[in-house]
Amino acid sequence: MHQHDLGLEHDLGILRRRNVLRLLAGAGLAVVAGCSADEAAPGGSTPSAGTPSASDPSASTTSGTPTTGASTPTNVDEIPEETAGPYPGDGSNGPNVLTESGIVRSDITKSFGSASGVATGVPLTVELLIMDAAKDTALPGAAVYIWHCDAEGRYSLYDDEIGEENYLRGVQAADAQGKVTFTTVFPGAYQGRWPHIHFEVYSSLSEATAAGKIKSTSQLALPADVCNTVYASSGYDGSSQNMARTSLENDMVFRDDGAEHQMATTTGSVQAGYQARLTVGV
Numbered sequence: 001m002h003q004h005d006l007g008l009e010h011d012l013g014i015l016r017r018r019n020v021l022r023l024l025a026g027a028g029l030a031v032v033a034g035c036s037a038d039e040a041a042p043g044g045s046t047p048s049a050g051t052p053s054a055s056d057p058s059a060s061t062t063s064g065t066p067t068t069g070a071s072t073p074t075n076v077d078e079i080p081e082e083t084a085g086p087y088p089g090d091g092s093n094g095p096n097v098l099t100e101s102g103i104v105r106s107d108i109t110k111s112f113g114s115a116s117g118v119a120t121g122v123p124l125t126v127e128l129l130i131m132d133a134a135k136d137t138a139l140p141g142a143a144v145y146i147w148h149c150d151a152e153g154r155y156s157l158y159d160d161e162i163g164e165e166n167y168l169r170g171v172q173a174a175d176a177q178g179k180v181t182f183t184t185v186f187p188g189a190y191q192g193r194w195p196h197i198h199f200e201v202y203s204s205l206s207e208a209t210a211a212g213k214i215k216s217t218s219q220l221a222l223p224a225d226v227c228n229t230v231y232a233s234s235g236y237d238g239s240s241q242n243m244a245r246t247s248l249e250n251d252m253v254f255r256d257d258g259a260e261h262q263m264a265t266t267t268g269s270v271q272a273g274y275q276a277r278l279t280v281g282v
Helices: 008-021 205-209 224-231 239-246
Strands: 059-060 123-132 143-147 171-173 181-185 195-200 214-221 267-269 274-281
Touching: 059 239, 123 143, 123 195, 143 181, 143 205, 171 181, 171 205, 195 205, 214 274, 224 239
Parallel strands: 123 274
Antiparallel strands: 059 267, 123 181, 143 171, 143 195, 195 214, 267 274
C-alpha cells in the first residue's frame, strides 16, 4: 500500500470487510475493495485526434464488458462497490468540487472557475451506460461524477503541483438511453494500482451537485494491452515501469474477480484516441 493511504480508516475498514465478504460470496453479497494513492514520473503531451486507421500499428480493440450499442443489455450485474479512495473531491476527504459552478460538463480535460490548467495525454472518451440491475432497464436522468489521475499519476485538488487545478473531474446526467459521455485523457499508471477511473452514481443531477446521497461508488479498469501501448508514447514517463510491477491479481481493488464487471471495452489508437465503454448496473 502506498504511504498516502496509511491511516485512512475508511479504506482499511473496507479491506477488512472484503476478507469477511469473501467467505459469504455464495450468498451473492457485493465485494468491497480499497484504493491506494498516486506516484508517477513527469511528462505530458497531447497527440492529435482523428479517425482510427486499419494501418495504424497502435490501433487495438479489447473487449472485457458489454458494449453500449443500440440494444439494451440484459442480465446486467450490479457493479461491485468500491472505495472512493483518498482523492475523491466530493467533500468526504477535504475539497468538494461537486457544489462548484462548472462541474457539470462533458469535457473534463480543462480546469474551470479560477483555475486554468489543461491535462495533457492520449485522448480518451469514456461512455458509461447506467442501468437498474434489478430490472435490466436504463436509468435516464441518473448522474455520474468521474475523476482520475493525470498522465503523471497525479490527482487535481490534492497533489502539490496541481493542487489549485480541478481538471479530470466532472459530472454528467444520463440521456434517455442511460448514457453519459466524458472527454478526457488516458490516465497514467502509478505505483501499487492498476490503471483505473473512479466514479460515483447519483439518482439525479441535483443530488450530485449537492454532494448528496450516492447510489453506487466504483471504478472502471483499463485493459493491459491498451495501457502498455499508451504508456510507450510520450508523456507517460514512469507508467510502463509501474505497470510492469502491477497485476490484476495483486491490485487491492480488482484482485477479487480480475475486474470481471469493471473492465471497459476499449477501442482506438494512440494517434486517434481511445474509447472506453462500460455498463454500470446499480
